[in-house]
Structure formats: C-alpha cells, structure tokens
Amino acid sequence: MGMLVDGVWQDVWYDTKETKGHFKRAASQFRNWVTADGSAGPSGTGGFKAEAGRYHLYVALACPWAHRTLIFRSLKKLENIISVSIVDPLMLENGWEFKNRDGGSVDHIFGANAMWEIYTRADPQYSGRVTVPVLWDTRTGTIVNNESSEIIRMFNSAFDSLTDVRLDYYPDPLRTEIDEINAIVYDTVNNGVYKSGFATTQDAYEEHVQKLFATLDSLDARLGKSRYLVGNTITEADWRLFTTLVRFDAVYVGHFKCNIRRIEDYRNLPGYLRELYQVPGVSETVNMEHIKRHYYASHKTINPTGIVPMGPALDFNRPHGRDAL
Numbered sequence: 001m002g003m004l005v006d007g008v009w010q011d012v013w014y015d016t017k018e019t020k021g022h023f024k025r026a027a028s029q030f031r032n033w034v035t036a037d038g039s040a041g042p043s044g045t046g047g048f049k050a051e052a053g054r055y056h057l058y059v060a061l062a063c064p065w066a067h068r069t070l071i072f073r074s075l076k077k078l079e080n081i082i083s084v085s086i087v088d089p090l091m092l093e094n095g096w097e098f099k100n101r102d103g104g105s106v107d108h109i110f111g112a113n114a115m116w117e118i119y120t121r122a123d124p125q126y127s128g129r130v131t132v133p134v135l136w137d138t139r140t141g142t143i144v145n146n147e148s149s150e151i152i153r154m155f156n157s158a159f160d161s162l163t164d165v166r167l168d169y170y171p172d173p174l175r176t177e178i179d180e181i182n183a184i185v186y187d188t189v190n191n192g193v194y195k196s197g198f199a200t201t202q203d204a205y206e207e208h209v210q211k212l213f214a215t216l217d218s219l220d221a222r223l224g225k226s227r228y229l230v231g232n233t234i235t236e237a238d239w240r241l242f243t244t245l246v247r248f249d250a251v252y253v254g255h256f257k258c259n260i261r262r263i264e265d266y267r268n269l270p271g272y273l274r275e276l277y278q279v280p281g282v283s284e285t286v287n288m289e290h291i292k293r294h295y296y297a298s299h300k301t302i303n304p305t306g307i308v309p310m311g312p313a314l315d316f317n318r319p320h321g322r323d324a325l
C-alpha cells in the first residue's frame with residue numbers, strides 16, 4: 001500500500017490520525033470522458049471519441065470499484081473493443097503490480113511492473129493514490145478517467161454505435177431515482193464497508209457499521225416489494241450494489257468486521273444477489289480467489305498473518321426465486 005508524491009512512489013498506509021480514526025476516501029483525479037463523437041463529457045475536456053481498440057482498462061478482479069467496469073464491459077459486449085490488463089491480487093509495498101499469474105496478467109500496453117508507472121506516464125508529477133480502475137487512452141497516451149462510477153456511464157452508452165447491444169442501465173426517466181439510491185448505497189454500503197473496516201477507533205467503526213446495516217435492512221425490505229432497486233428492470237444502481245454484496249459474506253463480514261448479519265441471513269438480499277450473479281456474462285467477472293486473497297493478505301494492519309480463511313462455502317448458482325416478484 002502506498003501512494004505517489006510528486007511522481008515518486010512512497011510506501012505509506014492510510015492516515016486516519018487527523019480524522020479521528022475515520023477513513024476518508026480521496027476523490028479520483030482523472031475525469032475526462034469518452035463520448036460517441038469525442039465532445040467533452042460532464043467533466044474534463046473533449047478529444048476522447050469512442051473507437052474500437054483505442055482504450056485499455058486496468059482492473060483488479062479483487063476490487064469492487066473496478067468490478068463495476070468489468071461488468072459493464074461484459075454486459076455491453078465491449079470485450080473486443082476495450083482491452084484489459086489485470087493486476088495481481090496482492091497489494092503490498094509497491095501497490096498494485098502485474099505478476100502474470102493465477103488469473104492476473106501482464107500490463108499489455110507497456111509491460112509495466114506496477115500500476116503507479118501508468119499514473120506517472122499520464123502525469124509525471126502525479127500526487128495521490130494509485131487506484132484501479134483506470135481507463136487508458138492509447139492514442140493520446142494518458143489516463144482518460146479513474147473513477148468507476150463515470151467509466152460505467154461511458155461504457156453504458158458511448159460505444160453503442162460499435163456494438164449491437166442497446167441495453168441502457170441508466171435510462172432517462174429513472175435517472176433521478178437511480179442517483180438517489182446510488183448516493184445512499186455509495187456512502188453507507190460501497191464505501192461503508194471500507195469505512196467500517198479501515199476505522200482505527202471503536203467509535204468510528206461502530207458509527208459506520210450501524211449505518212451500513214441500517215441501509216442493508218432497508219434495502220432488504222425494498223427488495224421484498226420490488227424485484228430490482230429502481231423500477232422493474234436491472235439498472236446501474238443494482239450493479240453498483242452487487243459488487244459489494246458479492247464480497248460481503250466472504251470478506252466484509254470477517255475481515256472488515258461487518259458482522260451484525262450476513263447477506264445470507266436476510267430474507268430478500270440473497271436471492272437478489274444470486275439473480276444478478278446469474279445474469280449471463282456476470283459470473284465470469286467474479287473471482288473469489290482474487291477477492292479473498294487481496295483483502296486478507298494485503299491489509300497487514302488488519303490481518304498481520306495474512307492468513308486467508310477457507311470459507312465460507314457460497315453457491316450463487318442456486319435458484320434465486322425472484323421471478324415471483
């Protein structure tokens with residue numbers, strides 16, 4: 001674990017001293033958008049037109065944020081349009097590295113050893129965390145964007161003229177409702193598990209775990225009445241929740257101490273999770289070995305031995321029973 005300071009890699013853990021034990025996630029810094037015609041998107045500058053073979057995605061299979069982008073790449077059938085490099089699950093003193101083993105790959109663009117090299121190629125003076133996902137532009141040689149919530153929006157629509165997939169996970173009439181639920185899920189669930197697990201005071205931990213389970217309880221109730229989070233089709237809001245839910249019982253319950261309940265203990269969340277997992281193209285993006293190994297073996301301040309637990313036995317292929325709704 002570490003970060004870049006003025007383009008130089010430093011091995012440091014998250015500093016929670018100034019925030020009274022609370023983990024604060026820094027904002028992503030590269031915010032340009034790939035668009036259908038190359039015009040500027042909601043932030044940043046233009047010049048990034050959707051083209052086959054031009055963009056490259058850097059991901060960790062372990063990472064719930066990067067996982068979103070892999071799901072959208074798969075659902076929108078962008079596999080032949082956007083290539084991918086996969087980092088090793090262990091994130092230690094050099095941060096994310098390319099090891100080309102057990103489901104991880106080399107860096108297909110530069111043959112870099114570590115992810116920070118990609119950041120300094122984009123900005124030799126970059127200061128900040130070196131996170132995945134990263135969407136790289138091979139044409140201009142820079143990072144287009146390193147914010148997963150924006151990369152999935154690009155994948156959802158910018159490349160539509162290059163494929164025959166017309167699925168829209170962020171349809172106009174549902175946007176307000178999707179944004180509302182995203183805000184709650186982001187703060188208390190997606191980031192809530194990290195705020196719980198990375199807390200370094202009892203008070204900070206308890207505050208975030210309580211908020212996390214308050215939201216899970218209300219989502220479970222909501223999913224008793226409605227098959228999906230917003231409307232009667234799968235939307236972006238469901239995929240954003242999915243990547244946290246699929247890691248929950250295997251990692252967040254134990255490693256991050258989010259253990260008031262398991263997802264399996266709920267009435268509606270387990271079937272909902274299984275239905276999303278069983279959508280064609282999704283299960284291939286879930287790699288439980290990378291997920292468990294990353295968290296348990298990388299965060300030495302939380303789990304100094306690095307032992308990865310063998311359980312729990314999970315089967316997301318069981319019938320989901322959600323058709324009744």
Ligand SMILES: N[C@@H](CCC(=O)N[C@@H](CS)C(=O)NCC(=O)O)C(=O)O
Binds near residue numbers: 062066129132
């Ligand atoms: N806001 C970013 C967050 C990405 C993120 O934090 N990724 C984690 C992996 S799960 C990471 O790369 N962390 C490295 C670090 O913080 O140094 C996004 O959603 O794209």
